[in-house]
Amino acid sequence: MIGGFPLAELLTAALIVVGASFALIGSWGLVRLPSLMERLHGPTKASTLGLGGMLIGSVVFFQLVKGEWTTHELLVSLFLFVTAPIAANMIAKVHLHRLRLGEKPGPADPPTAPRDGSDWATYEAPREGTPGWFPDE
Amino acid sequence: MNRLIPHPGLSALLVIVWMAMVNDVSFGALFLGLVIGLVVPLFTAAYWPGRPRVRFLPGCAYVCLVIWDIIVANFEVAAIILFKPNRKLQPVWLVIPLELDTPEAITVFAGTISLTPGTVSADVSDCGTYLLVHALHAPDPSAEIARVKQRYEARLKRIFA
Numbered sequence: 001m002i003g004g005f006p007l008a009e010l011l012t013a014a015l016i017v018v019g020a021s022f023a024l025i026g027s028w029g030l031v032r033l034p035s036l037m038e039r040l041h042g043p044t045k046a047s048t049l050g051l052g053g054m055l056i057g058s059v060v061f062f063q064l065v066k067g068e069w070t071t072h073e074l075l076v077s078l079f080l081f082v083t084a085p086i087a088a089n090m091i092a093k094v095h096l097h098r099l100r101l102g103e104k105p106g107p108a109d110p111p112t113a114p115r116d117g118s119d120w121a122t123y124e125a126p127r128e129g130t131p132g133w134f135p136d137e
Numbered sequence: 138m139n140r141l142i143p144h145p146g147l148s149a150l151l152v153i154v155w156m157a158m159v160n161d162v163s164f165g166a167l168f169l170g171l172v173i174g175l176v177v178p179l180f181t182a183a184y185w186p187g188r189p190r191v192r193f194l195p196g197c198a199y200v201c202l203v204i205w206d207i208i209v210a211n212f213e214v215a216a217i218i219l220f221k222p223n224r225k226l227q228p229v230w231l232v233i234p235l236e237l238d239t240p241e242a243i244t245v246f247a248g249t250i251s252l253t254p255g256t257v258s259a260d261v262s263d264c265g266t267y268l269l270v271h272a273l274h275a276p277d278p279s280a281e282i283a284r285v286k287q288r289y290e291a292r293l294k295r296i297f298a
Contacts, residue, residue, distance in 0.1 A: 042218065
Protein backbone atom coordinates (compact mmCIF):
# COMPACT_ATOMS: atom_id res chain seq x y z
CA MET A 1 0.00 0.00 0.00
CA ILE A 2 1.38 3.39 -0.99
CA GLY A 3 -0.46 6.18 0.83
CA GLY A 4 -3.53 4.01 1.32
CA PHE A 5 -3.76 3.36 -2.44
CA PRO A 6 -3.17 -0.27 -3.45
CA LEU A 7 -0.96 0.60 -6.44
CA ALA A 8 1.17 -2.55 -6.23
CA GLU A 9 -1.88 -4.80 -6.09
CA LEU A 10 -3.51 -2.98 -9.01
CA LEU A 11 -0.35 -3.18 -11.12
CA THR A 12 0.11 -6.88 -10.34
CA ALA A 13 -3.53 -7.64 -11.12
CA ALA A 14 -3.41 -5.67 -14.38
CA LEU A 15 -0.26 -7.47 -15.59
CA ILE A 16 -1.68 -10.90 -14.72
CA VAL A 17 -4.99 -10.14 -16.43
CA VAL A 18 -3.22 -8.86 -19.58
CA GLY A 19 -0.95 -11.93 -19.67
CA ALA A 20 -3.84 -14.31 -19.12
CA SER A 21 -5.87 -12.58 -21.86
CA PHE A 22 -3.10 -13.12 -24.37
CA ALA A 23 -2.81 -16.78 -23.32
CA LEU A 24 -6.59 -17.11 -23.80
CA ILE A 25 -6.51 -15.44 -27.23
CA GLY A 26 -3.61 -17.70 -28.23
CA SER A 27 -5.60 -20.77 -27.19
CA TRP A 28 -8.64 -19.50 -29.08
CA GLY A 29 -6.41 -19.12 -32.14
CA LEU A 30 -5.39 -22.76 -31.71
CA VAL A 31 -9.06 -23.74 -31.89
CA ARG A 32 -10.32 -21.54 -34.71
CA LEU A 33 -7.49 -21.20 -37.23
CA PRO A 34 -7.89 -23.47 -40.28
CA SER A 35 -4.81 -25.74 -40.39
CA LEU A 36 -1.75 -26.88 -38.50
CA MET A 37 0.73 -24.26 -39.71
CA GLU A 38 -1.69 -21.44 -38.89
CA ARG A 39 -2.47 -22.97 -35.54
CA LEU A 40 1.22 -22.92 -34.64
CA HIS A 41 0.99 -19.12 -34.47
CA GLY A 42 -1.44 -19.16 -31.54
CA PRO A 43 0.79 -20.84 -28.93
CA THR A 44 3.89 -18.79 -29.88
CA LYS A 45 1.85 -15.78 -28.86
CA ALA A 46 0.69 -17.28 -25.61
CA SER A 47 4.24 -18.16 -24.64
CA THR A 48 5.72 -14.72 -25.28
CA LEU A 49 3.50 -11.85 -24.16
CA GLY A 50 1.05 -14.06 -22.26
CA LEU A 51 3.62 -15.64 -20.03
CA GLY A 52 5.75 -12.46 -20.08
CA GLY A 53 2.92 -10.42 -18.60
CA MET A 54 2.30 -12.93 -15.84
CA LEU A 55 6.02 -13.18 -15.01
CA ILE A 56 6.43 -9.39 -14.82
CA GLY A 57 3.35 -9.38 -12.59
CA SER A 58 5.10 -11.87 -10.34
CA VAL A 59 8.27 -9.74 -10.18
CA VAL A 60 6.21 -6.64 -9.34
CA PHE A 61 4.29 -8.53 -6.65
CA PHE A 62 7.36 -9.85 -4.88
CA GLN A 63 9.18 -6.53 -5.13
CA LEU A 64 6.42 -4.09 -4.14
CA VAL A 65 4.24 -6.24 -1.89
CA LYS A 66 6.65 -8.67 -0.28
CA GLY A 67 9.68 -6.37 -0.54
CA GLU A 68 12.11 -8.93 -1.94
CA TRP A 69 13.87 -9.24 -5.29
CA THR A 70 13.26 -12.34 -7.37
CA THR A 71 15.19 -13.20 -10.51
CA HIS A 72 13.64 -16.61 -11.18
CA GLU A 73 11.06 -15.07 -13.51
CA LEU A 74 13.83 -13.70 -15.71
CA LEU A 75 15.32 -17.17 -15.96
CA VAL A 76 11.93 -18.68 -16.83
CA SER A 77 11.51 -16.22 -19.70
CA LEU A 78 15.13 -16.70 -20.83
CA PHE A 79 14.78 -20.49 -21.08
CA LEU A 80 11.35 -20.14 -22.64
CA PHE A 81 12.65 -17.79 -25.33
CA VAL A 82 15.49 -20.17 -26.11
CA THR A 83 13.35 -23.33 -26.29
CA ALA A 84 10.01 -22.17 -27.75
CA PRO A 85 11.28 -21.73 -31.36
CA ILE A 86 12.77 -25.26 -31.29
CA ALA A 87 9.41 -26.83 -30.43
CA ALA A 88 7.61 -24.84 -33.15
CA ASN A 89 10.36 -25.78 -35.60
CA MET A 90 10.01 -29.51 -34.82
CA ILE A 91 6.22 -29.39 -35.31
CA ALA A 92 6.69 -27.53 -38.61
CA LYS A 93 9.22 -30.15 -39.82
CA VAL A 94 6.88 -33.03 -39.00
CA HIS A 95 4.22 -31.15 -40.96
CA LEU A 96 6.58 -30.83 -43.95
CA HIS A 97 7.23 -34.57 -43.89
CA ARG A 98 3.52 -35.37 -43.71
CA LEU A 99 2.89 -33.10 -46.70
CA ARG A 100 5.63 -34.87 -48.67
CA LEU A 101 4.23 -38.30 -47.77
CA GLY A 102 0.97 -37.25 -49.37
CA GLU A 103 -1.00 -37.14 -46.17
CA LYS A 104 -3.48 -34.30 -46.02
CA PRO A 105 -3.07 -32.84 -42.53
CA GLY A 106 -4.98 -29.70 -43.45
CA PRO A 107 -5.69 -27.17 -46.19
CA ALA A 108 -2.16 -25.70 -46.07
CA ASP A 109 -0.23 -26.01 -49.34
CA PRO A 110 3.20 -27.61 -49.46
CA PRO A 111 5.99 -25.00 -49.68
CA THR A 112 7.84 -24.32 -52.92
CA ALA A 113 11.38 -25.65 -53.24
CA PRO A 114 14.26 -23.25 -52.52
CA ARG A 115 15.80 -21.64 -55.58
CA ASP A 116 19.38 -22.75 -54.93
CA GLY A 117 18.92 -26.16 -56.56
CA SER A 118 18.82 -28.11 -53.32
CA ASP A 119 15.85 -29.24 -51.24
CA TRP A 120 14.71 -28.23 -47.76
CA ALA A 121 17.17 -29.60 -45.23
CA THR A 122 14.69 -31.76 -43.33
CA TYR A 123 14.20 -33.85 -46.49
CA GLU A 124 17.89 -34.54 -47.00
CA ALA A 125 20.89 -35.92 -45.14
CA PRO A 126 23.60 -33.29 -44.52
CA ARG A 127 25.97 -32.97 -47.50
CA GLU A 128 29.63 -32.09 -47.65
CA GLY A 129 30.21 -28.36 -47.30
CA THR A 130 26.82 -27.56 -45.75
CA PRO A 131 26.48 -26.23 -42.19
CA GLY A 132 25.09 -29.55 -40.87
CA TRP A 133 27.99 -31.58 -42.22
CA PHE A 134 30.90 -32.56 -39.98
CA PRO A 135 33.92 -34.32 -41.49
CA ASP A 136 34.64 -36.65 -38.54
CA GLU A 137 31.18 -38.24 -38.37
CA MET B 138 44.31 -16.30 -20.31
CA ASN B 139 42.81 -17.67 -23.49
CA ARG B 140 43.36 -21.24 -22.36
CA LEU B 141 41.97 -20.65 -18.88
CA ILE B 142 38.88 -18.69 -20.02
CA PRO B 143 38.32 -19.79 -23.63
CA HIS B 144 34.86 -18.22 -23.90
CA PRO B 145 34.46 -15.12 -21.67
CA GLY B 146 30.90 -14.47 -22.87
CA LEU B 147 29.74 -17.95 -21.93
CA SER B 148 31.52 -17.70 -18.57
CA ALA B 149 29.80 -14.39 -17.78
CA LEU B 150 26.43 -15.78 -18.85
CA LEU B 151 26.87 -18.84 -16.63
CA VAL B 152 27.77 -16.70 -13.59
CA ILE B 153 24.75 -14.43 -14.18
CA VAL B 154 22.36 -17.37 -14.69
CA TRP B 155 23.75 -19.07 -11.59
CA MET B 156 23.33 -15.94 -9.47
CA ALA B 157 19.76 -15.52 -10.77
CA MET B 158 19.00 -19.15 -9.98
CA VAL B 159 20.33 -18.85 -6.42
CA ASN B 160 18.47 -15.51 -6.14
CA ASP B 161 20.86 -14.33 -3.44
CA VAL B 162 23.96 -12.14 -3.46
CA SER B 163 26.43 -13.82 -1.16
CA PHE B 164 30.10 -14.72 -1.34
CA GLY B 165 29.39 -18.47 -1.35
CA ALA B 166 26.95 -18.25 -4.24
CA LEU B 167 29.29 -16.03 -6.25
CA PHE B 168 32.22 -18.39 -5.61
CA LEU B 169 30.28 -21.43 -6.82
CA GLY B 170 29.04 -19.42 -9.82
CA LEU B 171 32.61 -18.47 -10.73
CA VAL B 172 33.72 -22.11 -10.45
CA ILE B 173 30.89 -23.15 -12.79
CA GLY B 174 31.71 -20.26 -15.14
CA LEU B 175 35.31 -21.44 -15.32
CA VAL B 176 34.77 -25.20 -15.56
CA VAL B 177 31.78 -25.51 -17.94
CA PRO B 178 33.41 -23.64 -20.90
CA LEU B 179 36.53 -25.78 -20.54
CA PHE B 180 34.55 -29.01 -20.73
CA THR B 181 32.14 -27.94 -23.48
CA ALA B 182 34.80 -26.45 -25.80
CA ALA B 183 34.34 -29.39 -28.19
CA TYR B 184 30.74 -28.34 -28.92
CA TRP B 185 31.54 -24.89 -30.35
CA PRO B 186 34.39 -25.21 -32.82
CA GLY B 187 35.04 -22.04 -34.84
CA ARG B 188 32.59 -19.95 -32.82
CA PRO B 189 31.82 -16.54 -34.33
CA ARG B 190 32.71 -13.21 -32.75
CA VAL B 191 29.64 -11.41 -31.43
CA ARG B 192 29.55 -7.62 -31.00
CA PHE B 193 28.14 -6.97 -27.56
CA LEU B 194 26.45 -3.54 -27.81
CA PRO B 195 24.66 -4.09 -31.16
CA GLY B 196 23.61 -7.46 -29.71
CA CYS B 197 21.95 -5.79 -26.71
CA ALA B 198 20.24 -3.25 -29.00
CA TYR B 199 19.02 -6.16 -31.14
CA VAL B 200 17.51 -7.93 -28.09
CA CYS B 201 15.63 -4.76 -27.12
CA LEU B 202 14.35 -4.33 -30.70
CA VAL B 203 13.14 -7.95 -30.79
CA ILE B 204 11.34 -7.62 -27.45
CA TRP B 205 9.59 -4.49 -28.69
CA ASP B 206 8.64 -6.21 -31.96
CA ILE B 207 7.29 -9.21 -30.03
CA ILE B 208 4.97 -6.91 -28.05
CA VAL B 209 3.74 -5.11 -31.18
CA ALA B 210 3.28 -8.33 -33.15
CA ASN B 211 1.35 -9.88 -30.25
CA PHE B 212 -1.30 -7.20 -30.60
CA GLU B 213 -1.40 -7.62 -34.38
CA VAL B 214 -1.86 -11.39 -34.16
CA ALA B 215 -4.44 -11.00 -31.37
CA ALA B 216 -6.43 -8.70 -33.67
CA ILE B 217 -6.18 -11.26 -36.50
CA ILE B 218 -7.34 -14.13 -34.28
CA LEU B 219 -10.23 -12.17 -32.80
CA PHE B 220 -11.55 -10.23 -35.78
CA LYS B 221 -10.38 -11.74 -39.08
CA PRO B 222 -12.51 -14.58 -40.45
CA ASN B 223 -10.68 -17.60 -41.86
CA ARG B 224 -11.72 -16.92 -45.46
CA LYS B 225 -10.02 -13.50 -45.36
CA LEU B 226 -6.83 -14.93 -43.88
CA GLN B 227 -3.90 -15.13 -46.30
CA PRO B 228 -1.39 -17.57 -44.81
CA VAL B 229 1.66 -18.08 -47.01
CA TRP B 230 5.05 -19.79 -47.11
CA LEU B 231 7.88 -17.27 -47.39
CA VAL B 232 11.15 -18.38 -48.97
CA ILE B 233 13.73 -15.95 -47.62
CA PRO B 234 17.13 -15.80 -49.35
CA LEU B 235 19.84 -15.69 -46.67
CA GLU B 236 22.85 -13.41 -46.70
CA LEU B 237 24.01 -14.68 -43.31
CA ASP B 238 26.43 -17.57 -43.63
CA THR B 239 27.38 -18.82 -40.16
CA PRO B 240 25.07 -21.44 -38.56
CA GLU B 241 24.92 -19.37 -35.35
CA ALA B 242 23.70 -16.24 -37.13
CA ILE B 243 21.10 -18.22 -39.13
CA THR B 244 19.91 -19.86 -35.89
CA VAL B 245 19.44 -16.48 -34.20
CA PHE B 246 17.66 -15.15 -37.30
CA ALA B 247 15.31 -18.17 -37.42
CA GLY B 248 14.71 -17.96 -33.67
CA THR B 249 13.83 -14.28 -33.93
CA ILE B 250 11.34 -15.03 -36.70
CA SER B 251 9.74 -17.80 -34.63
CA LEU B 252 9.52 -15.66 -31.48
CA THR B 253 7.81 -12.77 -33.26
CA PRO B 254 4.16 -13.82 -33.43
CA GLY B 255 2.74 -14.14 -36.92
CA THR B 256 5.77 -15.87 -38.42
CA VAL B 257 7.28 -19.31 -37.69
CA SER B 258 10.50 -20.47 -39.29
CA ALA B 259 10.11 -24.05 -40.52
CA ASP B 260 13.29 -25.11 -42.27
CA VAL B 261 16.49 -24.06 -43.97
CA SER B 262 17.48 -25.16 -47.44
CA ASP B 263 20.05 -27.93 -47.73
CA CYS B 264 22.78 -25.54 -48.89
CA GLY B 265 21.92 -23.08 -46.12
CA THR B 266 21.02 -20.25 -48.51
CA TYR B 267 17.24 -20.09 -48.07
CA LEU B 268 15.01 -20.01 -44.99
CA LEU B 269 11.48 -21.40 -45.10
CA VAL B 270 9.08 -19.32 -43.00
CA HIS B 271 5.35 -19.61 -42.56
CA ALA B 272 3.43 -16.35 -42.15
CA LEU B 273 -0.05 -16.27 -40.63
CA HIS B 274 -1.26 -13.32 -42.67
CA ALA B 275 0.85 -11.74 -45.40
CA PRO B 276 -1.13 -10.11 -48.22
CA ASP B 277 2.17 -8.99 -49.80
CA PRO B 278 4.78 -11.77 -49.34
CA SER B 279 7.67 -9.95 -51.02
CA ALA B 280 7.17 -6.88 -48.82
CA GLU B 281 7.14 -9.13 -45.74
CA ILE B 282 10.40 -10.79 -46.86
CA ALA B 283 11.99 -7.38 -47.44
CA ARG B 284 10.83 -6.18 -44.02
CA VAL B 285 12.28 -9.19 -42.16
CA LYS B 286 15.55 -8.99 -44.08
CA GLN B 287 15.99 -5.28 -43.54
CA ARG B 288 14.87 -5.26 -39.91
CA TYR B 289 16.64 -8.35 -38.55
CA GLU B 290 19.10 -9.78 -41.04
CA ALA B 291 20.88 -6.49 -41.74
CA ARG B 292 21.43 -5.99 -37.99
CA LEU B 293 22.56 -9.60 -37.48
CA LYS B 294 25.09 -9.21 -40.27
CA ARG B 295 26.65 -6.38 -38.29
CA ILE B 296 26.51 -8.28 -34.98
CA PHE B 297 28.12 -11.43 -36.41
CA ALA B 298 30.57 -9.51 -38.59
